[in-house]
Amino acid sequence: MTKEDAVITVKGLRTQFGTAVIHDNLDLTIQRGEVVGVVGGSGTGKSVLMRTILGLNKQRAGTIEMLGQDTREISTVVQRRCGVLFQNGALFSSLTVAENIQVPMREHLKLSRGLMDELAALKIAMVGLPRDAGPKYPSELSGGMRKRAGLARALSLDPEIVFLDEPTAGLDPIGAAAFDTLIRELQQSLGLTVFMVTHDLDSLSAICDRIAVLVDKRVRLGTMAEHMRDPHPWIQEYFHGPRARAAFNGSGK
Amino acid sequence: MAEAAGWVKSVLEGDRLVLSAGGDWTVNGVGTLDRQIRGLALQGAGSASLETSEISALDTAGAWLLYRTQRELAAGGVTVQLNGLDPRHATLVDLVEKADSLHAETDRIRPNVLLLLVNRVGRSVCDAVDELGHLLNFFGLVIITLGRCIVVPRRLRIVSLVNQMEQTGLNALGIVGMLLFMIGVVLAFQSAEQLRRFAAEIFTADGLAVLVLREIGVLIAAILIAGRSGSAFTAEIGMMKVNEEVDAMSTIGLDPIEVLVLPRINALLITLPLLTFFANVAALTGGTIMAVATLDVTYTQFMRQLADALTLKNLLVGMVKAPVFAFLIGMVGCYEGLKVGGSAESIGRLTTQSVVESIVLVILADALFSIIFSQLGI
Numbered sequence: 001m002t003k004e005d006a007v008i009t010v011k012g013l014r015t016q017f018g019t020a021v022i023h024d025n026l027d028l029t030i031q032r033g034e035v036v037g038v039v040g041g042s043g044t045g046k047s048v049l050m051r052t053i054l055g056l057n058k059q060r061a062g063t064i065e066m067l068g069q070d071t072r073e074i075s076t077v078v079q080r081r082c083g084v085l086f087q088n089g090a091l092f093s094s095l096t097v098a099e100n101i102q103v104p105m106r107e108h109l110k111l112s113r114g115l116m117d118e119l120a121a122l123k124i125a126m127v128g129l130p131r132d133a134g135p136k137y138p139s140e141l142s143g144g145m146r147k148r149a150g151l152a153r154a155l156s157l158d159p160e161i162v163f164l165d166e167p168t169a170g171l172d173p174i175g176a177a178a179f180d181t182l183i184r185e186l187q188q189s190l191g192l193t194v195f196m197v198t199h200d201l202d203s204l205s206a207i208c209d210r211i212a213v214l215v216d217k218r219v220r221l222g223t224m225a226e227h228m229r230d231p232h233p234w235i236q237e238y239f240h241g242p243r244a245r246a247a248f249n250g251s252g253k
Numbered sequence: 254m255a256e257a258a259g260w261v262k263s264v265l266e267g268d269r270l271v272l273s274a275g276g277d278w279t280v281n282g283v284g285t286l287d288r289q290i291r292g293l294a295l296q297g298a299g300s301a302s303l304e305t306s307e308i309s310a311l312d313t314a315g316a317w318l319l320y321r322t323q324r325e326l327a328a329g330g331v332t333v334q335l336n337g338l339d340p341r342h343a344t345l346v347d348l349v350e351k352a353d354s355l356h357a358e359t360d361r362i363r364p365n366v367l368l369l370l371v372n373r374v375g376r377s378v379c380d381a382v383d384e385l386g387h388l389l390n391f392f393g394l395v396i397i398t399l400g401r402c403i404v405v406p407r408r409l410r411i412v413s414l415v416n417q418m419e420q421t422g423l424n425a426l427g428i429v430g431m432l433l434f435m436i437g438v439v440l441a442f443q444s445a446e447q448l449r450r451f452a453a454e455i456f457t458a459d460g461l462a463v464l465v466l467r468e469i470g471v472l473i474a475a476i477l478i479a480g481r482s483g484s485a486f487t488a489e490i491g492m493m494k495v496n497e498e499v500d501a502m503s504t505i506g507l508d509p510i511e512v513l514v515l516p517r518i519n520a521l522l523i524t525l526p527l528l529t530f531f532a533n534v535a536a537l538t539g540g541t542i543m544a545v546a547t548l549d550v551t552y553t554q555f556m557r558q559l560a561d562a563l564t565l566k567n568l569l570v571g572m573v574k575a576p577v578f579a580f581l582i583g584m585v586g587c588y589e590g591l592k593v594g595g596s597a598e599s600i601g602r603l604t605t606q607s608v609v610e611s612i613v614l615v616i617l618a619d620a621l622f623s624i625i626f627s628q629l630g631i
Contacts (some may be wrong), residue, residue: 093598111284119283122317125352139596158280158312189344190312 013062024217035194040214083154089146091138098134123152201247263507263514264545270298275307278315306337331451388569413516421482422524462562470533479611483586487607491600518583525579585611
């Protein structure tokens with residue numbers, strides 16, 4: 001899987017709600033095995049872009065291909081080969097954490113009860129949840145734990161692409177750093193492609209290979225260094241603001 | 254990517270067990286692999302090695318199986334060497350091992366079913382008792398707040414009260430009128446059928462008047478309002494609770510009982526008696542139309558009979574219940590709404606609970622009224 005091939009290709013995308021145009025003629029190509037962070041001001045459609053790629057939103061124009069297939073509607077590509085972590089975890093509240101993780105397995109695979117329990121326990125451990133989290137219900141977990149449980153469910157079928165919507169928002173800095181490390185480790189060992197909507201400058205500098213900046217209804221994709229040189233005023237402010245300097249100085253990027 | 258089915262084989266070379274694995278060890282194939290591994294004879298060897306050089310793809314599920322096999326053999330005193338593992342795959346196995354060591358053991362305690370049953374019965378009894386206590390507590394709180402607000406009428410929040418009255422009263426006119434009209438029709442028809450046998454059809458009017466005024470009008474109106482407005486109270490307040498709006502109110506210095514609960518209960522206290530009167534009229538209209546249409550009585554005859562039975566006493570016996578029912582419905586609806594916590598999921602559950610509880614309480618109160626009235630000879 002070292003070969004560089006595009007797993008997500010978006011061409012000429014236009015999304016619109018009523019008369020409000022969110023994206024216009026947006027192009028984006030994401031290569032296999034890279035971690036792409038999506039940033040942008042509030043209301044520039046970061047989450048909308050993610051939802052559109054997943055087929056949860058319909059685009060007005062343009063094509064989106066994921067792993068070589070059009071995703072106009074939620075397709076089997078999304079269901080079997082992608083994992084999605086929604087902003088608040090979106091765990092099924094009537095199921096325990098372990099059952100949540102087993103839902104995709106039950107739906108798509110034929111596994112014995114014992115193996116499913118083992119795999120669920122493994123995923124729970126992998127995302128750094130304590131062992132007794134398995135039989136708990138989502139309402140009994142804290143926000144950070146719910147996020148981890150959501151990630152465990154997203155990783156349930158060992159997907160090729162993982163979509164994360166603000167994975168570190170609402171976590172304490174230590175938890176957020178652990179989350180970053182976890183995503184990086186999983187990405188390296190599994191060859192994951194990660195599409196991550198984030199506001200967390202530390203995550204951006206720590207784990208993202210490339211950064212997609214949503215400005216003027218389009219995406220500018222590049223490495224951190226490239227964005228630093230971009231003259232666009234919003235990008236300048238974003239990457240050279242006081243918070244950005246604080247985050248990047250430590251990492252030396 | 255071409256998928257090659259995963260496989261695993263074992264050969265016993267003297268004292269040494271040689272396991273070899275190959276193909277795709279991914280989540281799509283672990284079900285079969287798991288059965289294959291379980292079918293292998295792994296006992297009786299002194300040492301073992303696991304040849305993994307032919308594994309073409311590995312993910313965490315496959316790595317788990319490799320690791321588990323290794324662990325289980327190790328537990329039996331046999332150390333296993335993993336040979337020929339791709340370095341990229343090795344990091345995965347390490348990852349799995351690290352994760353597993355955090356949790357030490359994966360077996361789960363399965364509790365006794367009978368014990369669970371007893372536990373559940375006990376828990377629900379305790380919950381019911383608690384619930385009654387909380388409801389009583391809430392009742393007191395509402396009464397105290399109401400008292401405080403009556404002293405300072407500005408705090409009665411007229412705008413919100415009128416708004417609630419529109420939603421619970423005005424907007425309910427259609428459904429209450431229609432249903433009670435139909436119930437009047439049914440009542441008249443059924444009692445006429447029975448009374449016809451005694452050639453006493455004309456007493457349909459008496460039966461209708463007593464039944465509607467004393468019981469049916471107020472009871473059906475209350476049940477409708479419990480389903481319509483009681484549930485709305487729970488859902489509205491519950492949603493605000495989930496959004497932390499209620500907490501925001503408290504920090505700003507607004508009393509949630511005063512701002513959210515009182516206007517709703519007050520609105521019902523005003524609208525339910527009015528609706529009851531409207532319901533009575535609708536039911537009597539329906540009954541009259543049905544009676545005149547099917548019986549051999551004229552409109553004038555029936556009206557005269559009806560007018561005799563429509564006493565003020567009968568009307569008041571029904572009407573006096575309305576505020577009590579209104580208070581019960583409003584209180585339970587708001588109480589359940591404020592009980593919502595954490596997730597939005599509880600809103601649905603508590604809304605159902607609120608409707609059931611308020612209907613039960615309404616009928617219970619109605620039975621109490623009947624006993625009281627019969628004792629007093631009213």
